[in-house]
Amino acid sequence: MLELQEVCFSIQKDGEEVNLVDHVSIKIPRGHFTAIVGPSGCGKTTLLKTIAGLNAESGGTLLWNGKSLSDGYDFAPSEIGYVPQFSIAYDPLTVDESVEAATRLRIKTQNNEELDARIDRALEETGLTAIADRPVKVLSGGQKRRLGLAMELVSDPKILLCDEVTSGLDPRSEREIVKLLHDLSRKEGRIVLSVTHSLAHFELYDSILVLHEGRVAFHGPPDMLAHYFSVSDTEEIYPRLAKQPSTRWQSSWMKHREAYYAKIEKQREKNLADGTLQLPKKLVATEDEKPVEEEEEEDISTPGIISQFTTLLSRRWRIFFRDRGQVFLQLAIMICFPILVSLFSDKANVQLRSLSDMRQTDVMLELAEQQNVRQDNMKAGSALSGIIMFQVVLLGLMGSNNSAREIAGERLIYEKEKFGGLRPTAYLASKIAFLSCLIIAQSLWMAIFVNFFSPFDGNFAQHAVFLLLCNAAMTSVCLGISAMMKTAEQASLLSIYLVGFQLPLSGAVLALPEKIETITRPFISAYWAWSGSVEALATSRNLAVKSVISTSITPQEMCFYLLGLHVAVGLILALWGAKRHQWE
Numbered sequence: 001m002l003e004l005q006e007v008c009f010s011i012q013k014d015g016e017e018v019n020l021v022d023h024v025s026i027k028i029p030r031g032h033f034t035a036i037v038g039p040s041g042c043g044k045t046t047l048l049k050t051i052a053g054l055n056a057e058s059g060g061t062l063l064w065n066g067k068s069l070s071d072g073y074d075f076a077p078s079e080i081g082y083v084p085q086f087s088i089a090y091d092p093l094t095v096d097e098s099v100e101a102a103t104r105l106r107i108k109t110q111n112n113e114e115l116d117a118r119i120d121r122a123l124e125e126t127g128l129t130a131i132a133d134r135p136v137k138v139l140s141g142g143q144k145r146r147l148g149l150a151m152e153l154v155s156d157p158k159i160l161l162c163d164e165v166t167s168g169l170d171p172r173s174e175r176e177i178v179k180l181l182h183d184l185s186r187k188e189g190r191i192v193l194s195v196t197h198s199l200a201h202f203e204l205y206d207s208i209l210v211l212h213e214g215r216v217a218f219h220g221p222p223d224m225l226a227h228y229f230s231v232s233d234t235e236e237i238y239p240r241l242a243k244q245p246s247t248r249w250q251s252s253w254m255k256h257r258e259a260y261y262a263k264i265e266k267q268r269e270k271n272l273a274d275g276t277l278q279l280p281k282k283l284v285a286t287e288d289e290k291p292v293e294e295e296e297e298e299d300i301s302t303p304g305i306i307s308q309f310t311t312l313l314s315r316r317w318r319i320f321f322r323d324r325g326q327v328f329l330q331l332a333i334m335i336c337f338p339i340l341v342s343l344f345s346d347k348a349n350v351q352l353r354s355l356s357d358m359r360q361t362d363v364m365l366e367l368a369e370q371q372n373v374r375q376d377n378m379k380a381g382s383a384l385s386g387i388i389m390f391q392v393v394l395l396g397l398m399g400s401n402n403s404a405r406e407i408a409g410e411r412l413i414y415e416k417e418k419f420g421g422l423r424p425t426a427y428l429a430s431k432i433a434f435l436s437c438l439i440i441a442q443s444l445w446m447a448i449f450v451n452f453f454s455p456f457d458g459n460f461a462q463h464a465v466f467l468l469l470c471n472a473a474m475t476s477v478c479l480g481i482s483a484m485m486k487t488a489e490q491a492s493l494l495s496i497y498l499v500g501f502q503l504p505l506s507g508a509v510l511a512l513p514e515k516i517e518t519i520t521r522p523f524i525s526a527y528w529a530w531s532g533s534v535e536a537l538a539t540s541r542n543l544a545v546k547s548v549i550s551t552s553i554t555p556q557e558m559c560f561y562l563l564g565l566h567v568a569v570g571l572i573l574a575l576w577g578a579k580r581h582q583w584e
């Protein structure tokens with residue numbers, strides 16, 4: 001039995017507390033199918049989230065088989081299924097792959113047979129077996145809703161919460177889904193609560209809950225609905241609701257509540273007797289579903305962190321390779337950016353000359369020659385510095401492109417999976433592993449390709465490490481941004497600004513006022529990678545660069561640590577953001 005006693009959920013609005021869910025007191029027995037209806041904005045989704053535990057109730061008590069969910073006891077992630085208003089599957093994956101990933105993330109299966117059996121059963125129950133190998137992006141609205149349900153059913157949840165899984169469907173598909181939900185409530189004592197806008201197919205529900213301004217206006221058998229609201233057609237209920245304040249509706253329902261519940265119970269007993277409702281034996285055996293019985297039910301545990309990590313990583317690569325556009329873009333950027341740098345490399349390729357090599361007998365000639373040597377060296381130094389900065393900034397751009405949308409772009413799906421038992425650390429580790437491959441490929445290719453046309457005169461390995469660190473720092477910081485921002489657009493914009501400011505604030509192109517430089521420099525990855533690479537140059541080239549820049553160069557060790565710090569800060573931000581609850 002699920003019972004809500006005076007449950008409230010409130011928010012602060014203009015300094016005042018506003019109840020979005022207001023003193024809701026309802027009882028829902030096991031094996032029960034309830035529709036939650038009410039005008040838009042009346043608090044249906046909020047109530048569902050409060051039951052799911054996604055909104056912490058501000059008052060009242062939620063009881064599951066007599067145990068309070070408010071203090072201590074909580075549902076295991078596998079016990080509760082929540083099908084939200086948005087799609088929870090990735091478009092490039094197939095139906096089968098989506099259900100498989102959902103199972104692998106939620107359930108610790110003993111072997112592959114159990115895994116396959118769970119997947120097959122979920123597909124069969126939702127009628128998706130025949131289209132199991134179809135990509136999600138080509139599914140119809142109704143099929144997508146079924147998929148959302150299948151992905152929840154893999155863990156045999158005791159409570160299934162569905163938010164508008166029928167909206168936008170044609171009448172036939174709508175009826176099919178309602179019938180499916182009805183059938184799912186007939187098995188294993190599962191409670192199915194379905195938020196809907198549609199007032200059709202009421203006969204399939206065991207009870208109807210009408211919400212009005214966060215309060216219960218009615219909860220009772222479907223056939224009492226028209227009588228209670230004194231309407232001839234259920235379509236007239238919403239206009240009727242508006243004629244009385246919600247407090248009046250609530251108190252009027254409270255007066256009749258027990259009579260309605262008695263009627264619901266009578267119908268339930270009838271269903272049990274004629275076999276249209278079947279409960280697991282242990283629930284039938286007891287009169288009031290004692291908590292002790294529940295603890296004996298099969299305990300489904302969540303998979304370990306490594307198992308979740310490998311599932312996510314293989315899914316990430318699969319999504320990456322299925323999206324041809326993304327693969328093409330990545331390859332194009334990876335190949336073209338180093339070509340772009342190499343176009344400017346011939347100016348830096350000149351042989352540097354030393355003044356002592358050109359002794360002339362004529363003083364005038366010697367002075368003129370010295371002037372030429374100085375000018376050539378300055379040109380080469382400035383070209384070298386520019387090329388290194390160009391490499392570093394382009395890698396920063398690739399870094400931001402790698403990760404800016406990585407978390408923000410799939411936030412709702414991630415939140416949904418976190419609700420189902422996914423660990424934020426496993427999620428983040430899978431992102432780090434995926435992005436590390438991109439970073440290594442991009443940075444090493446940049447270093448090697450440019451080196452081929454314009455050999456890096458100095459310690460090439462050190463230069464390559466700084467390029468890698470620069471890309472890693474930017475990828476990591478943008479991943480942090482992606483985890484903290486509310487939308488993918490916000491995360492992209494902020495990341496692009498961050499890259500855009502690297503060049504001017506690095507001080508390598510324009511000398512900055514000293515005060516500004518001291519404040520901004522610690523944050524500019526491009527400066528540290530550039531400075532570290534300049535220090536990796538052979539002495540003559542290093543001096544040539546230093547002769548043309550007004551910016552100071554920092555010792556390599558310091559550059560190395562600073563870039564490491566950027567990576568660490570980005571990852572800490574990403575973990576913090578990933579752990580945060582961010583449904584909206």
Ligand SMILES: Nc1ncnc2c1ncn2[C@@H]1O[C@H](COP(=O)(O)OP(=O)(O)OP(=O)(O)O)[C@@H](O)[C@H]1O
Nearest residue numbers: 011020038039040041042043044045046047197584
């Ligand atoms: N976190 C929140 N902060 C402020 N207001 C909120 C929050 N969550 C919901 N609301 C407001 O509470 C009201 C109820 O929202 P809810 O999403 O529960 O409505 P609903 O009945 O599901 O509507 P619909 O049928 O349109 O989906 C709305 O007015 C909404 O704007």
Ligand SMILES: [Mg+2]
Nearest residue numbers: 044045046163
């Ligand atoms: Mg809603």
